[in-house]
Amino acid sequence: MLLKQPSDKIPKEMQRQFRYSGLSPSGMLTPAVKWLLIANVTAFLLNEVVGADALWRLFGLIPEQVWKGKVWQLGTYMFLHGGFSHLLFNMLALWMFGSVLESLWGTGPFLKYFFLTGVGAGLSNCILTPGSGVPIIGASGAVYGLLAAYGLLFPNSIIYLSFLFPIKAKYLVLIFGALEFFASLNAIGGASHVANLVHLGGMVIGVIYLKRSEILKAVVKRIQTSNRGQKESPPRRQEADVDQLRREVDDLLDKINEVGFSNLTAWEKRRLQQASEELKRKTK
Numbered sequence: 001m002l003l004k005q006p007s008d009k010i011p012k013e014m015q016r017q018f019r020y021s022g023l024s025p026s027g028m029l030t031p032a033v034k035w036l037l038i039a040n041v042t043a044f045l046l047n048e049v050v051g052a053d054a055l056w057r058l059f060g061l062i063p064e065q066v067w068k069g070k071v072w073q074l075g076t077y078m079f080l081h082g083g084f085s086h087l088l089f090n091m092l093a094l095w096m097f098g099s100v101l102e103s104l105w106g107t108g109p110f111l112k113y114f115f116l117t118g119v120g121a122g123l124s125n126c127i128l129t130p131g132s133g134v135p136i137i138g139a140s141g142a143v144y145g146l147l148a149a150y151g152l153l154f155p156n157s158i159i160y161l162s163f164l165f166p167i168k169a170k171y172l173v174l175i176f177g178a179l180e181f182f183a184s185l186n187a188i189g190g191a192s193h194v195a196n197l198v199h200l201g202g203m204v205i206g207v208i209y210l211k212r213s214e215i216l217k218a219v220v221k222r223i224q225t226s227n228r229g230q231k232e233s234p235p236r237r238q239e240a241d242v243d244q245l246r247r248e249v250d251d252l253l254d255k256i257n258e259v260g261f262s263n264l265t266a267w268e269k270r271r272l273q274q275a276s277e278e279l280k281r282k283t284k
Helices: 031-050 052-059 073-079 082-106 107-128 140-153 171-190 195-213 213-231 234-260 266-282
Strands: 158-161 165-168
Touching: 031 052, 031 073, 031 082, 031 107, 031 140, 052 073, 073 107, 073 165, 082 107, 082 140, 107 140, 140 171, 140 195, 165 171, 171 195, 234 266
Parallel strands: none
Antiparallel strands: 158 165
16 A cells, blocks of 8 residues: 555644655654664564464464453454564554554653554454464554544545555545455454454444544544644734844844844845834734
């Protein structure tokens, strides 16, 4: 998958965080995403050294064992992967969607959402398949939660499937959600070897959380406020310009009081004269 710059409904000052070129978001790597990537890659290398069976049995998500007290598996299963392609897909999605969301929300709210969707997705699987003894691994539950959040916040942003086929984020989320729903019907019956319940759970929990939380409201309010600022009337903009000019003149006058007019630079002298004349003109 490849993201096109998510510029729809985003004010200019926020767009500066989301500049993309080629296959990556301009090298953007936010703090939490960076450490999640490191943790997942480290766990994968440890898995290769120690062996999958030992780690999966202890740290993978096994519903019947969770109900017997191994609750830590709800958090640790997200850092284990079954192969390089499995790891690569999840980490690429984490990087692309996670970096955008962390830049928008901040590190704390992003981590809260990531683990809420990941742990919640695992718990939903345990509730629906309580007797399963098959280990479930991977960050897909949280990743699908990130995809759902991205689709809600940037519905018209373009995502390139397989780097070739453009599709709007809102349609991609709907398609993935429908596929995981129907696949989950088989998973409940034990006919699927893919953790579709985890995928679907991450999306559903993410949507419910965002719809009911203050995060989405805050982002929408921030966007609306910025858009109002961009569309403010000429008189309001003129008032802001006058205030800025007054601050410039006052700063330069303060400097004159401290060091004397002769010690101003040539640029400062010219700027004082220009700003004073412009201020007089605007306040007539």
